[in-house]
Amino acid sequence: MELYEAMRGTPATRRFLADPVERESLERVLDAARFAPSGGNRQGWRVIAVQEPETRRALRDLYQPHWRAYFEHTGAAQILANPGEHDAFRVRMLRRSDDFADRLHEVPLHLLVCVRIADLVITDGELDRPSIVGGASIYPFVQNLLLGLRAEGLGATMTTLLIPAEPAVKRLLAIPAELAIAAYIAAGHRADPWPSALRRRPVSEFAYAERYGEPF
Secondary structure, eight states, X not given: OOHHHHHHSOOBOOOBOSOXXXXXXXXXXXXXXXXXXXXXXXXXXXXXXEOOHHHHHHHHHXXXXXXXXXXXXXXXXXXXXXXXXXOHHHHHHHHHHHHHHHTGGGSSEEEEEEEXXXXXXXXXXXXXXXXXXXXXXXXXXXXXXXXXXXXXTOEEEEEXXXXXXXXXXXHHXXXXXXXXXXEEEEEEOBSSOOOSOOOOOOGGGTOBSSSTTSBO
């Protein structure tokens, strides 16, 4: 698959077939994703591939409370309670997202992406705002995983809503203390056709020339 095609055609997948992910496909994805950049080339990523049904269900159970809280906080629950008052596309997307959360354990492959905390360089830690810079050494790897899965014809959804349950997840999966969970990816064979186009804002709405607000 051509790179720009993959970048434009890698949506979040929320409906999956029950077919397992072939090990050879996952190995190719991991082998390619490891060439992501990281600070100092430390390559602090670690990945746990979960396929055992009981463990997937346990992860779903840990995910659910945080999904419910997010669903309420963002107003999504209110939208679904009054669907006729809202855009049909958004209502459909929210329903699929909620169904995905309920059936998360049925997705055949769960990837827990972790990072060695010692390999992160937090250059914005003293600024008066939440830190985001530490993710620079792990999220390029995560995006490589998503693009690699797409190249294999596999759908995926990445979420961070499992991270508030990190202590329980660490106990469940025997994750050592020196690691932090960075992303939770559900992957498998997509149940729906691939979309012909994704909805995104045009470049003119987010890119500027020389100074913020100046037309690009």
